[in-house]
Amino acid sequence: MKTVVKIFLLLTLFGTTINAQTDHLGNTISLPEHPRILLLKGEEDPIKQTIDSDKTWARLHAIILAECNELLDERPIERIQVGRRLLGKSREALRRIFFLSYAWRMTQQENYLRRAEQEMVAIAGFSDWNPSHFLDVGEMTMAMAIGYDWLYYGLAEQSRKAIQQAILQKGIEPSLDQKYNNWLKVSNNWNQVCNAGMLYGALAVFEEQPQLAKNIINRAIDAVALPMTEYSPDGAYPEGYSYWGYGTSFNVMLISALEKAFGNDFGLTAKPGFLKTAGYLENMTGPSGNSFNYSDAGNGGGLEPAMFWFAEKLKDPSLLWVERGHLMNDNARQFIKNRLLPATLLWSAGVTMSTMADPKTLMWTGGGKxxxxxxxxxxxxxxxxxxxxxxxxxxxxxxxxxxxxxxxxxxxxxxxxxxxxxxxxxxxxxxxxxxxxxxxxxxxxxxxxxxxxxxxxxxxxxxxxxxxxxxxxxxxxxxxxxxxxxxxxxxxxxxxxxxxxxxxxxxxxxxxxxxxxxxxxxxxxxxxxxxxxxxxxxxxxxxxxxxxxxxxxxxxxxxxxxxxxxxxxxxxxxxxxxxxxxxxxxxxxxxxxxxxxxxxxxxxxxxxAAKRSKKNAxxxxxxxx
Known part of the structure; x- marks a missing residue:
């Protein structure tokens, strides 16, 4: 009861802001039953067909299950903050819960569900998810939302209630506090990641707090449009390679969840330059496999699940040439570090390695910031x-x-x-x-x-x-x-x-x-x-x-x-x-x-080329x- 009262007060306090939002959802009063985030009930079958038809996809699926088997004996995450960040723990939570929930959806093996439940109950018991560094809350809320939604009918009633309350109290509630939500007005990856996390939380608990959830979803659609202007005109991402992998991936997670729940992306995909950004990311990797790591970026590249979403949207498997190399050559240790890895299979759309042809153009340029x-x-x-x-x-x-x-x-x-x-x-x-x-x-x-x-x-x-x-x-x-x-x-x-x-x-x-x-x-x-x-x-x-x-x-x-x-x-x-x-x-x-x-x-x-004659410049x- 205290949570409901506090949220009501916060909604009242910020009512002017909320009323100024566009009501994208209109008269929506219900959503598909659980699971409703990213993968609806019965949509496991096309993924299984992809796995059965291509040994490389089968290998990736097996790597995820093998990692879940390793997680069965791991202790749940503890709330250990490093400096001002809990982010490492939030990311590990997302990795564990997404992997285990995927394994449950694909195999229905009880041990995966119970291990994910154990993880989520432990996280629900944290004092908070560190709202002073809200990326931590964004990723933790996404993790808990996926687990809550995908495992909903298998969770013990007491566990389900604790997880739901944590999503509301420690995820959504602090996002309504102006002390913590300055990310709503920035045009960088914080906006993309935090709004994605809040939207996932709102989708997960929609039936419990429908008006609150609608407000959060409407807010996310409005707010994420700001960083999406940064892709204009050609798709070059201002923050560079590594932050493309962060901001753009969570932006895609947000859009994909909207499409699945509402059958509508509310105009986000059509933002100038956004779909073109797949060309940017593909061309940023050299033949060595290393990225053009300007700005705050790491040198090494890796599999980017979001590229499969872009390839399907654009009906262009050649965008996956670099990803094909990762799928065929990367070792298991590289894959299992990727907390969004299961999304690769969700967005695979039946594409096989043989259809991922090399691109036709050898040069890419992009303007913008x-x-x-x-x-x-x-x-x-x-x-x-x-x-x-x-x-x-x-x-x-x-x-x-x-x-x-x-x-x-x-x-x-x-x-x-x-x-x-x-x-x-x-x-x-x-x-x-x-x-x-x-x-x-x-x-x-x-x-x-x-x-x-x-x-x-x-x-x-x-x-x-x-x-x-x-x-x-x-x-x-x-x-x-x-x-x-x-x-x-x-x-x-x-x-x-x-x-x-x-x-x-x-x-x-x-x-x-x-x-x-x-x-x-x-x-x-x-x-x-x-x-x-x-x-x-x-x-x-x-x-x-x-x-x-x-x-x-x-x-x-x-x-x-x-x-x-x-x-x-x-x-x-x-x-x-x-x-x-x-x-x-x-x-x-x-x-x-x-x-x-x-x-x-x-x-x-x-x-x-040392002996080749060189013209004067x-x-x-x-x-x-």
């Missing part, structure tokens, strides 16, 4: 050249001072690399003011986050300008000269009058990086840097030989003629920085006189468009 250009020589050749360029701004969510940075790989080696993120807790625990992105903030002292260690320019040993923005000026898919050009000028305001960078994949054989600079009223010191995991041997003043894994790459500075290559360490300069073993920076510094122009041209040539204005 964080423009990128991604190009390669082949999808099927593991030795193909891959080149990615990032534009954008350091002021974007989770961004680094990496504007103008690139990654490059050939012969299965990532020659030009990015460190990506450093673990947040490792910085926060040392008192680093990590989330203040103002120009002079401590965030930019973190070695992995500033431009000194990215594959871009540093001018006068200064940081890039946080408020600077770089758009893609032009691009071309011409096979002999795939290229993209971006204007970096505002990133170096006050030091340079103009800075324009172009990268090109030339004749399907080597990479060209060209910068055209113009100084302001004073001389400028410009450093060109490339971070690499290779061993670097400088063989001439303008030429270096990089070696790794028995492969070679030649880095050659074509202009200016007086450039002298050197290397810099990647040893951490601060006690809070993570170690960076096995890496080095290679590049050069030049002095550019005041009010003058200078071009920098660098070639990155795989060994097999044309000015960027003459590059194909």
């Amino acid at each position: 964080t423009p990128v250009a991604l190009m390669r020589t082949s999808w099927s050749d593991p030795n193909a050249i891959f080149l990615g360029l990032k534009a954008g701004t350091p002021s974007a969510s989770h961004a680094h001072m990496d504007v103008g940075s690139f990654v490059m790989e050939a012969d299965g080696v990532r020659w030009a690399m990015d460190f990506g993120m450093q673990d947040y807790e490792s910085l926060e625990s040392k008192g680093v003011d990590l989330w203040n992105s103002r120009q002079g903030s401590q965030r930019w002292q973190v070695f992995r986050y500033n431009n000194f260690v990215h594959n871009t320019l540093t001018v006068n040993n200064e940081l890039q300008k946080v408020n600077g923005k770089a758009a893609l000026l032009s691009s071309s898919k011409k096979p002999g000269f795939m290229n993209a050009v971006t204007d970096l000028s505002t990133l170096y305001a006050g030091s340079l009058q103009q800075a324009v960078r172009g990268v090109a994949l030339v004749e399907q054989a080597y990479v060209l990086v060209r910068d055209e600079l113009e100084t302001a009223s004073t001389e400028a010191t410009v450093r060109w840097t490339m971070l690499t995991p290779a061993e670097v041997k400088i063989v001439q003043k303008n030429k270096a030989e990089l070696t790794k894994d028995g492969k070679k790459l030649i880095l050659e500075v074509r202009e200016p003629a007086n450039a002298v290559l050197k290397t810099w360490t990647t040893d951490p300069p601060n006690p809070f920085d993570a170690p960076n073993p096995g890496t080095i920076r290679v590049g050069f510094e030049i002095q550019v006189p005041a009010q003058s122009q200078k071009a920098l041209t660098v070639l990155l040539v795989p060994e097999k 044309e000015p960027l204005a003459k590059w194909p468009r």
